[in-house]
Amino acid sequence: MSDKVKVTIDGITVEVEPGISILNAARQIGGDVVPPAMCYYSKLEGSGGKCRTCLVKVSKGSEKDPRPMPKLVASCRTNVMDGMEVQNITSPEVVEARKGVVEILLINHPLDCPICDQAGECHLQDLAFEHGSEATRYEFERRTFDRIDIGDKIQLHMTRCILCYRCVYTADQITNNRVHGVLGRGDASEISTYIEKAIDNDFSGNVIDVCPVGALTDRTFRFKNRVWFTKPVDAHRDCPTCSGKVTLWYKGADVLRVTARKDQFGEAEEFICNTCRFDTKQTGDWVIEGPRNISNNSVISANHYETLRPLPVVQNNALLQEANKEQFERATKF
Amino acid sequence: MGRKLLLEHINVPGINTFDVYRQQGGYRAVEKALKTLSPEAIVEEVKKSGLRGRGGAGFPTGMKWSFLAKPEGKARYLVCNADESEPGTFKDRYLMTYIPHLLIEGMIVSSFALGAAVSYIYVRGEMMPQIRILERAIAEAKNAGFLGKNILGSGYDLELYVQPGGGAYICGEETALIESLEGKRGNPRIKPPFPAISGLYGCPTVVNNVESIAAVVPIINDGGEEYAKVGIGRSTGTKLISAGGNLAKPGVYEIELGLPVEEFIYSEEYCGGIANGKRLKAVVAGGSSVPVLPANLILKTVNGEKRLMSYESLADGGFVSGSMMGSGGFIAFDEDQCMVRNTWNFSRFYHHESCGQCSPCREGTGWMEKVLHRIEYGHGKYSDIDLLVDVSRKIEGNTICPLGDAAAWPVASAIRHFRDEFEWHITHPAEAVKRNFGLAHYADPLPPVAEPA
Numbered sequence: 001m002s003d004k005v006k007v008t009i010d011g012i013t014v015e016v017e018p019g020i021s022i023l024n025a026a027r028q029i030g031g032d033v034v035p036p037a038m039c040y041y042s043k044l045e046g047s048g049g050k051c052r053t054c055l056v057k058v059s060k061g062s063e064k065d066p067r068p069m070p071k072l073v074a075s076c077r078t079n080v081m082d083g084m085e086v087q088n089i090t091s092p093e094v095v096e097a098r099k100g101v102v103e104i105l106l107i108n109h110p111l112d113c114p115i116c117d118q119a120g121e122c123h124l125q126d127l128a129f130e131h132g133s134e135a136t137r138y139e140f141e142r143r144t145f146d147r148i149d150i151g152d153k154i155q156l157h158m159t160r161c162i163l164c165y166r167c168v169y170t171a172d173q174i175t176n177n178r179v180h181g182v183l184g185r186g187d188a189s190e191i192s193t194y195i196e197k198a199i200d201n202d203f204s205g206n207v208i209d210v211c212p213v214g215a216l217t218d219r220t221f222r223f224k225n226r227v228w229f230t231k232p233v234d235a236h237r238d239c240p241t242c243s244g245k246v247t248l249w250y251k252g253a254d255v256l257r258v259t260a261r262k263d264q265f266g267e268a269e270e271f272i273c274n275t276c277r278f279d280t281k282q283t284g285d286w287v288i289e290g291p292r293n294i295s296n297n298s299v300i301s302a303n304h305y306e307t308l309r310p311l312p313v314v315q316n317n318a319l320l321q322e323a324n325k326e327q328f329e330r331a332t333k334f
Numbered sequence: 335m336g337r338k339l340l341l342e343h344i345n346v347p348g349i350n351t352f353d354v355y356r357q358q359g360g361y362r363a364v365e366k367a368l369k370t371l372s373p374e375a376i377v378e379e380v381k382k383s384g385l386r387g388r389g390g391a392g393f394p395t396g397m398k399w400s401f402l403a404k405p406e407g408k409a410r411y412l413v414c415n416a417d418e419s420e421p422g423t424f425k426d427r428y429l430m431t432y433i434p435h436l437l438i439e440g441m442i443v444s445s446f447a448l449g450a451a452v453s454y455i456y457v458r459g460e461m462m463p464q465i466r467i468l469e470r471a472i473a474e475a476k477n478a479g480f481l482g483k484n485i486l487g488s489g490y491d492l493e494l495y496v497q498p499g500g501g502a503y504i505c506g507e508e509t510a511l512i513e514s515l516e517g518k519r520g521n522p523r524i525k526p527p528f529p530a531i532s533g534l535y536g537c538p539t540v541v542n543n544v545e546s547i548a549a550v551v552p553i554i555n556d557g558g559e560e561y562a563k564v565g566i567g568r569s570t571g572t573k574l575i576s577a578g579g580n581l582a583k584p585g586v587y588e589i590e591l592g593l594p595v596e597e598f599i600y601s602e603e604y605c606g607g608i609a610n611g612k613r614l615k616a617v618v619a620g621g622s623s624v625p626v627l628p629a630n631l632i633l634k635t636v637n638g639e640k641r642l643m644s645y646e647s648l649a650d651g652g653f654v655s656g657s658m659m660g661s662g663g664f665i666a667f668d669e670d671q672c673m674v675r676n677t678w679n680f681s682r683f684y685h686h687e688s689c690g691q692c693s694p695c696r697e698g699t700g701w702m703e704k705v706l707h708r709i710e711y712g713h714g715k716y717s718d719i720d721l722l723v724d725v726s727r728k729i730e731g732n733t734i735c736p737l738g739d740a741a742a743w744p745v746a747s748a749i750r751h752f753r754d755e756f757e758w759h760i761t762h763p764a765e766a767v768k769r770n771f772g773l774a775h776y777a778d779p780l781p782p783v784a785e786p787a
Contacts, residue, residue: 049524050692052732071731077524100728104697137721140704163690182519182690185502187700189690 005082009033009056010090022075022086023054027265033088034265036098036127038105038212039164040076041267047169048076051162052101053127057094060085072097095131102131107138108187109213110159118214120227120299123266124162143187150193151200153219153278154208158190161215167191167207174203174271191215202241205277209260209268220278221257228299230256232292237285242273247292248283255281264295336590336603337564339552339572340545344432350467352474355435363554364480367443368488371554376447380550382558384570389415389506389543390621390661391736392645395550401530402448403538411539412445412453413515414547417499417506419458420621421683422663425574426544428586430457430464434471438494440547442480443554445492448540452493456511459501468496503687507735508541509533510689521691522735543661545574566592569644573662580668582606591644595619596633598643599666612668615773616752619648620660622680623740625747626673627657628776637783653747669773673755674766677748678706684741695738698729702745709756712763719756723749752776 004015007025010033016025024042026034035056040048048054054076058069063083072094075086088094106128113119145158163182168191171180183192208216230249237244247262248255258277260268280286294301338344348354355361367376381396402410414437418426430437437455445453457465472494475481483491497515499505505514509523512534533539549571553561562570569591578584581599583606589598598604599614608614617632618624635641635650642648645659667676685703690696702725705718726742733739749756754774759766 049734052692052694055732074524074734079526097728097732100724101694101732104701104725104728105693107697107701138701140701162693163696165691184690185504186685186688186690187696189696 005080005084007080007082007084007086009086010088016080018082019079021048022056022058022073022078022080022084023048025080026075026086026088035075035088036123036130037076037265038123038127038162039166041166041169041210042265043267043271044166044169044173044210047164047166049074051105051164053098053105053131055094055097055101057087057091058084059087059091098131099133102127103133103136105162106132106136108143109162110142110144112160116160116214117217117222117227118160118211121266122214123212145190148192149219150207150216151204153205153274155217155219155222156191157215157217158192159215160213161191162213163189163191164212166210166212167216170207170210171201171204174206175201180207202273202275203271205274206260206268206271208277209262209271212266218257218277220281224256225251230300232294232300234261234289234292235286236289237276237280237287239273239276242276243270244272244276245270246272246276246286248286248288253283255283255286257281261292336588336593337572338588339561339564340429340436340548340574341433341586341588349433350431350435350471352435352471352478355433356478359555360435361439361475361478361480363439363551364442365486367446367554368486368490373447373449376443376550376554379553379558380447383553383561384558384565384568385546385549385553385561386569386645387543388545388549388573388661390420390623392659395542395546398530398542399444399448399540401528402540403531404449405538409452409535409537410448410450411534411537412441412448412450413508413511413534413539413541414441414453414455414544415506415508415511415541416455416457416461416464416544417502417511418461418544418661419501419503419506419687420623420661420663421680422576422578422618422665423621423661424576424578425586425662427461427464428576429544429548429574430461430468434464434467435475436548436551437468437544438471438475438480440550441494442475442485442492444540444542444547444550445494446490447550451491452495454515454534455494455496456505456515457496457498458505459498462498465496465498472496502689503683504689504735504737507737510735511541512539521689522737524734564590566642566644567646569646569659573643573659575643575662575664577605577664577666579664579666580609580612580671581666582609589643591642592647593643595641595643595648598664605666608666608668610668612670613773613777614666615669615671615776616667616673618663618665618667618744619657621663622665622683622744623736624658624660625653625656625743626677626751627655627747628751629773630777630780631655631751632657634780636780638780653743654750657747670770672710672770673748673752674706674710674759677745678703678710680744681706681741684737688737688741692734692738694729695733695741698725698738699741701725702729702741706745709759710766712759712767714756714760714763716757716760718760719749719753722746 005018035054037054038051055072056075060066062081148156230251233248235248249257260272343358377399385395386392504510505520507522510520514520529539600607614629618626636655648659649656681703685699688695688699726746729738730742755771
């Protein structure tokens with residue numbers, strides 16, 4: 001007997017290890033059937049289940065017990081069973097619920113994308129673009145907080161936070177003594193270090209990478225540039241504390257910021273230390289590996305090297321084509 | 335006169351002390367259970383009794399106990415949920431104040447049945463007097479040899495602790511209660527795993543309401559089958575009802591399940607009708623979380639049958655025309671009460687008590703509260719009513735714990751049954767802040783059921 005289990009997601013059957021979550025099974029299929037996840041982070045133990053964007057419908061529990069699950073379930077925290085059938089984008093109920101969750105996530109979000117450093121690589125932005133509606137029905141004053149500096153490198157802007165708890169788990173799991181948590185209750189909850197104490201840990205910078213929105217930002221990169229104008233390049237260095245495998249974000253010849261390498265689901269492959277992230281911003285510090293592949297769906301890849309893929313409107317216009325080519329060459333020079 | 339199983343001796347002076355309680359036949363169940371019954375036999379008796387959880391969900395207690403995992407070498411825990419904080423419910427506080435030994439006795443028997451060597455009573459922090467009462471009662475029971483090492487020479491050891499909570503509604507949810515008991519922030523856990531597999535400190539745990547545990551005492555004394563004779567259908571036994579609102583005689587009543595709602599409200603034995611000779615407008619039958627029903631629907635079901643105080647009858651009609659037994663917080667509204675204001679008040683409560691962990695509840699409860707506040711104070715729009723229904727639907731069922739449902743149901747049901755009143759608040763904003771909508775047609779007899787053609 002094989003120890004793999006069969007699970008069908010939106011009509012696509014896949015064989016996976018038993019005991020993994022529906023979300024991870026869907027990620028093995030890839031493409032459109034992967035539910036969005038704002039709070040789940042595969043590297044963080046205990047994360048997930050909070051944002052409710054990954055809700056799916058289980059139309060058949062398992063081969064043994066074919067009853068459907070009574071409610072929509074969070075796919076990141078529900079494990080697959082043999083013969084399970086899951087509906088994600090094929091279920092109108094799920095699409096509707098997800099739209100509701102996105103609307104609810106956005107009602108207190110400031111929508112200050114034009115001045116937010118996260119714009120362009122913000123999961124909430126992608127999510128709202130895919131599942132949200134263009135207008136809000138919320139007509140009240142939005143919740144606001146003062147900005148807090150967590151140490152001299154990280155800034156917390158709670159107004160943008162969606163309380164995914166990822167940074168809390170990160171801070172919990174990188175240090176033994178908990179220095180980061182949630183204060184308050186309900187919609188007055190806020191992420192905070194107790195008494196605004198700076199997180200003093202070699203890996204504290206990773207809270208910036210795990211943050212799906214612009215609530216935790218890199219103070220060394222704040223307002224330096226829009227991410228889609230910078231060029232990601234994979235590089236490594238011999239680092240005594242971490243693996244040293246990073247992505248450098250170039251603008252011209254300058255390294256504007258350093259982040260961990262993020263996979264197609266926006267998750268860091270390996271956490272990096274603060275020295276790599278904040279203190280080594282010279283090309284000479286690094287061994288360059290090559291350009292970082294960014295998914296074609298991302299705005300960051302919009303005018304990047306690789307291929308020239310003109311928009312339909314450009315294809316029919318010789319003038320635009322010429323201009324585009326020029327831009328492309330200029331952009332790929334570095 | 336209905337049978338009283340829990341509050342039989344409530345009027346005996348000094349029943350809160352160990353000696354008087356013992357004289358009245360207290361702690362018989364402990365003697366019987368520890369000396370003559372095996373733990374499995376007790377679970378079997380509770381199963382036979384058909385006792386259903388008294389905290390709100392109505393899940394059969396015997397079933398819950400039999401699901402408890404029993405791995406070797408791991409402690410098991412019984413936790414009594416005395417975090418009673420549902421608006422309209424005050425039965426557990428009454429029971430703990432006036433007859434604390436009933437709870438202690440139930441805890442001993444239940445802990446023995448589940449094989450727990452340490453049990454906790456988690457009491458909401460605001461109930462400090464009750465915490466003192468329980469601690470005193472535990473000390474008395476310990477002195478008499480009913481707690482501690484080798485109880486009554488049976489070789490069974492039990493330590494019972496009272497743990498004050500911080501006073502949060504969410505800590506009445508069993509996994510949040512366990513988190514809080516462990517000393518963490520009271521956020522509900524994501525299930526599975528269920529507490530029966532991995533609860534307190536990762537050990538198998540059963541969490542039961544105060545009343546459910548107290549009800550184990552008459553079950554053991556008289557036998558499960560005897561207990562099952564009281565009540566109606568699958569709603570067996572007696573239930574404490576916290577009657578509140580505009581009733582002539584509000585208070586805690588012990589009723590046999592199956593009592594007609596009409597009799598409960600109007601008979602002299604129970605609530606004695608509506609206060610000041612007014613007319614009944616609406617009832618919340620089981621604490622603020624359950625759907626509210628207008629007077630005509632609470633007295634009769636849509637089929638024209640009498641509605642009874644039982645799990646099934648109150649839920650008859652589902653969410654369209656029914657409600658739920660809930661925790662037994664019976665709130666009556668007379669003709670002068672404003673349903674919009676009341677709905678706003680409830681949703682203000684849920685907004686305040688949401689733990690903030692999952693997004694639909696954290697953001698949605700606040701949104702509903704703000705919209706309801708606007709309608710109540712005469713700034714509402716027609717679209718607000720549909721907006722409320724839509725938001726409540728987006729919260730319901732999409733959250734980690736049942737608080738989201740509890741916040742959505744009162745709003746959705748109030749709009750379903752009292753839509754006229756909401757609309758009147760919007761069309762007559764100036765009037766709505768000065769006077770109430772009144773009874774309108776909410777007590778009119780229901781139309782006869784059409785014969786199926």
